Every structure is written in C-alpha cells, then in structure tokens.
Amino acid sequence: MSLHELLYTGKFVRETAWGLDMLNGLKIESLSSWLSADIAVSSDEQYRHNLIKENLSGRAGALAELKPLIQKAHDDARFRLRKFLRDDLDPLKEWDEDDDPAEGYPEVFDLTTLKGYFGEFFSGFVAENFAPFGERNWRVPVFLFRFHETAFDQLAMWHQTGQMNTAIVGRTGDDCLAFVLENGKIVKILFLEAKCTASHSSQMIAEAHKKISNQNQTPVELMRLVDLLQAYRPNPEADVWITALRQLYRAKEGFERFDCVSYVCGQSPQKPRSKVSWISRAAPHQNYRGGRKLEAIEVQLSDVEDLVRFVYGKEA
DNA sequence: GTCTTGCATGATTATGGGTC
DNA sequence: GACCCATAATCATGCAAGAC
Numbered sequence A: 001m002s003l004h005e006l007l008y009t010g011k012f013v014r015e016t017a018w019g020l021d022m023l024n025g026l027k028i029e030s031l032s033s034w035l036s037a038d039i040a041v042s043s044d045e046q047y048r049h050n051l052i053k054e055n056l057s058g059r060a061g062a063l064a065e066l067k068p069l070i071q072k073a074h075d076d077a078r079f080r081l082r083k084f085l086r087d088d089l090d091p092l093k094e095w096d097e098d099d100d101p102a103e104g105y106p107e108v109f110d111l112t113t114l115k116g117y118f119g120e121f122f123s124g125f126v127a128e129n130f131a132p133f134g135e136r137n138w139r140v141p142v143f144l145f146r147f148h149e150t151a152f153d154q155l156a157m158w159h160q161t162g163q164m165n166t167a168i169v170g171r172t173g174d175d176c177l178a179f180v181l182e183n184g185k186i187v188k189i190l191f192l193e194a195k196c197t198a199s200h201s202s203q204m205i206a207e208a209h210k211k212i213s214n215q216n217q218t219p220v221e222l223m224r225l226v227d228l229l230q231a232y233r234p235n236p237e238a239d240v241w242i243t244a245l246r247q248l249y250r251a252k253e254g255f256e257r258f259d260c261v262s263y264v265c266g267q268s269p270q271k272p273r274s275k276v277s278w279i280s281r282a283a284p285h286q287n288y289r290g291g292r293k294l295e296a297i298e299v300q301l302s303d304v305e306d307l308v309r310f311v312y313g314k315e316a
Numbered sequence B: 001g002t003c004t005t006g007c008a009t010g011a012t013t014a015t016g017g018g019t020c
Numbered sequence C: 001g002a003c004c005c006a007t008a009a010t011c012a013t014g015c016a017a018g019a020c
Helices: A003-008 A056-073 A075-083 A111-129 A149-161 A202-211 A222-232 A236-250 A304-312
Strands: A035-041 A047-054 A176-182 A185-196 A256-265 A294-300
Touching: A047 A056, A056 A075, A056 A111, A056 A304, A075 A222, A111 A176, A111 A185, A111 A256, A111 A294, A111 A304, A176 A236, A185 A202, A185 A236, A202 A256, A222 A236
Parallel strands: A047 A294, A185 A256, A256 A294
Antiparallel strands: A035 A047, A176 A185
C-alpha cells in the first residue's frame, strides 16, 4: 500500500473527493431506543439539568452505530500521526504497514485515558443529539484529540518497547466545543466540560463547574481549531468553518457563549429515594461562577468501562 | 448495622519558574 | 544544566459521616 493510499483511503482514514473526511454530524438513528432525556429548567431559565438514562435493550444497536463515529472522531489524530512520514515529492513510494505510526491508536492506551477520550466525545455527541438550551443546531466540526501530545509520545514508546504506561492525563484547553453557524457566521458557542467515571465522583462534578466558569468569551482553542481544519482542505465545509472561526477570533460581539457540563457516570443515586441525580436539578452547582446560561447533562449508564472497551475495540 | 455519599488524598505525567 | 517545588489534569481509593 502506498503512503498516499494509507493517508487518504478507506482502511484507516476515510477519503472523500476532497481529502480527509469531516465528521458530518454525530446523530445516530437508534438513539431514541437507547437513551431518554428528562429536562428540568430553573425558574429564571438560566439553568437547565438534563438527566439522561439508558434502556439496556437498545444499547447494542446504538453502540454498533456509535463505534464507527468514535473511530471517525479520532481519524484526524491518526492522520497527524502518519503525516510526518509523508513525502509529497514521492507519492508512489510504498509504505510498509508494519511501520504504521498510528498502529494501536488509541486502543492500546490505559482504560483511564480512554474514559477521558470517551467523555470528550460523548459531550459533543449529546450536544448534537440532545439540544442543550433548546438549540437543535449545535455542531461539533472537529474534536481536539490531535493535541494530546503526551499520548503520542506514549504511543511512540509503545511501538518501540511494547510497554504502555498507566493513565495519561492532563490535556489542557477546552474538552469540546460546539457552535451554531448561521449564514457562515458563528452566533452561538457551547463550551463543554466533560467528565467520565465508571462510578461516581462529586469531586469531578465540582471541578467541572469550577473550570467551566472561566471568563473568556471565545475559546482559547480557536487557533488550534483553524490549524486542525486546515488538514481537511481542500474541502468546502472546512473552508466555511475556517472563515467563521477567523471571524469569531476578531469579533467583539454578535455571538453568545453557553456553558455545559457533561457528566457520564456508572452509578445512580441510591439514597435517599427522592434523589434521582448527582447534580442538582434546580440550581447551578456552588462552584459555578460563570454568570451565564448553564446546562448540566448527566448521563447515567451501566458498565461504563465495558462500554468504553467496546467502542474503542480494547481487549479486556 | 449496613450501605451510601462526599471529601481528602494519592497515582501519574508534563511543564514552568526559581535557585544553585 | 541539574535540581527542587508548584501547578495542572483525570480518575481511583480510603475513610468519616450520614441515611435508611
């Protein structure tokens, strides 16, 4: 297989007429048979809580749809891993598949790392599927996995030694960003702080609300987003996003920031019986100081670790 | 008395600043 | 340059307090 084929064709990275395929939406048909949402809105309508629970009978069908979407979300990172070996001057040069620098990405990582990845993906997934703040047009143009430099270093080490360290943590910046695009212009920005735990952690919830309270009105990741989208060129959709994000970088008004905490957990509250969620249904968490519209999306699943292993194709 | 919850702390890796 | 310390990040674990 030629290097060009490996970079741009079906086996690992999907090809379009223009190059690297964009996400093109995160909706799945079997969603309603798997997850159900229950929304509570505060009296001043500044705070919403969305409690999402799963119907186990619909899980298998939904995960079958979800798995390729998650893999696609990581395609850009794979593309980046392989790109450094690309030689534009010699596109016909043969590539030895045994030397694939993206081999093992990301399934060889520690389960803790994969839970972090899953949490980030799932925050974008719920943004597009569960209409935070009643807005149905949120779009996640790309995920930011390619900037997890530490993970790439560990992967390179694994290729050489066959040994993978335990959890890789600590990617800085925003977990996930969604936007509403109208007439080529970004009018709404959704900052998503994602947490994912196999059980439950009140500390995670507290830290998420503290972090989402930052006062910046536009994402600190704007330059990275544009840089990332360049990889999809030539692609008309990527061009639209790049133009819109550059306008947003210069803009002082004409857009609104919304805050969202996405909490995926493997436990439901047991006591007292009146308690149905870990995060308050009525009012923002005490750590939230953003002063903006806030939505907490709490996703209560079963066997979170098994789910993460399945969607990442990780052996138990 | 048992189970559950929430807080504090630890594990792990990387980065940056200060001091010698 | 080497070393130390603080900070950042995610998630697990241990334990005291509370609920039933």
